[in-house]
Amino acid sequence: MNQGRVVNQEGETTVVDVASNFGEFAVSLADFARATGWQLKPEGLCIDEICVPVREANRLTDGTSIDLVEFARVTxxxxVFDRQRQVAALGERADSRGDSMSSLLAPDFKLPDIHGRQVxxxxxxxxxxxxxxxxxx
Amino acid sequence: MALDADEVAVREWATKEQLTMPVLVDKYHVVADLYGIVNVPAAVWVDENDRIVRPADSTPGSDLFRDFSNVDSEVHHNLLRKWVRSGERDLDDARVREFQVKPSPDVQLARLHRRIAIALRERDQDGDSLASREHLTRAEELAPLDWTIRRGNMPLVGVDPFGDEFFKFVGEWTNAGRPGFKLGTGRVKK
Structure with a gap:
């Protein structure tokens, strides 16, 4: 394992252990949940009330870590990841971003203010x- | 909300005057992604029911750069005053959708390369600085006409955002037909 970082869609950075022997950019199961907010359950990959079925589980996980590249494909x-520097960033695809914009529902976000307080x-x-x-x- | 990786610079600007609104620092350009913001300064209106009632558009605070932007800043200010006071909008939902700037697949990837660059810059271990620059360059290759990426990168790589590189970019952007915000609030003929 090597220490890396994941930047999620919300712009939060999580320090993670990156597996050296599985996947393209695999992180431990505990780090995966912390970094992405998603969890691997028997019914699939889940966030809030939504679950996405996983058809090829052996591509996603070796039991101790989850490959973020396969996770991004399934969900x-x-x-984008830099294997050498051990940093990955997850983000919304253009088509789904376009759809969420068209809904005209103002998405929530959380950012620090200039005094470091989360708003x-x-x-x-x-x-x-x-x-x-x-x-x- | 500042689309800025440099929180010190943001604080410097935002404390020049006593401001009553919260000033947030969006290092990773999360809000730019969520709301389709491709340049600054820009404004989005959101109503009491969490509905976007005016899409992101170029909205200068004053006429300081009017010779360059050809935008009469008072037009947006007056529309805003009217909406705040009476709830009267200048665009219906269909028009809001029409004038939203939706991202291309390459712009979305450019944003992620930029995020990796910022994460590397923040970590700042041996070699991170060089790798950060490589990801900024990749972001620019993917989104050569997006101001938040092209111009936003300039101070991060030590380039003057009002210097030769900037005017070279403006030339490229002009030759490409000035893509970006579509609404053109307050745009006037010279």
Whole structure:
């Protein structure tokens, strides 16, 4: 095992153990749940109330770790990884992002403010919100 | 919400004035991904029922760069005042959808290369800095016309975001027909 990092869709970074002998970018079962919010159950890969069946379990897991590349394929997410530097990033595919945008439902997110406090968009729900994107560059 | 990997720079800007709204730091451009934001400054309106009632569009705070942007900043300000005071929108749902900027598959991959670059920059072990630059370069190859990637990368690699590289990028972007936000709030003819 080698120490690596996973950045999930929400932009959260988790330090993980990366398996050296299985998969393209496999992390331990415990790290997998912490990094992605998903869990491997008898009925498949599950998050909240949703489960996705796994047809080729032996490609996904060797019993101690889960290959994030296979996980991304099964759950229709994007993954980019740097095997040498042991860093992977998971993200939404263009088609599903387009669909969620079309729904016009404002997705929630949680980010640190400039004082390091975590703030959620939903902390301000039931109000009109102006979401303003800017930068220092 | 700042689309910025440099929280020190964000804090510097955001504390110049006493601000009453929360100022968030989006190092990994999560909100850009969620709401289709391809440049800054940009605004999205969300109503009391969590509905997007105006899509991301270029919305300068003032006319400081009007010669470059050809945008009259007051147009958005007036629309915003009207919506806040009376609930009156300038776009219905169909128009909101029409003017959303949806990502291409390559832009989505570019965002992930950028995220890896930022994670490497934050970790900063031996070799991470060089690898970070490689992922930033890959992101630019995949999304050569996205401002949050092309221009946003510039300070991360020591390039002046108002210098020669920036104007070279603006040339490429102009030749490509200035792709990006579609709505064009307050755009005026010179």
């Amino acid at each position: 229709k997410q994007n993954i 959620s968009f939903s902390d301000f729900n039931r109000r009109k919100r102006l979401l303003l994107a800017w930068s220092s560059w």
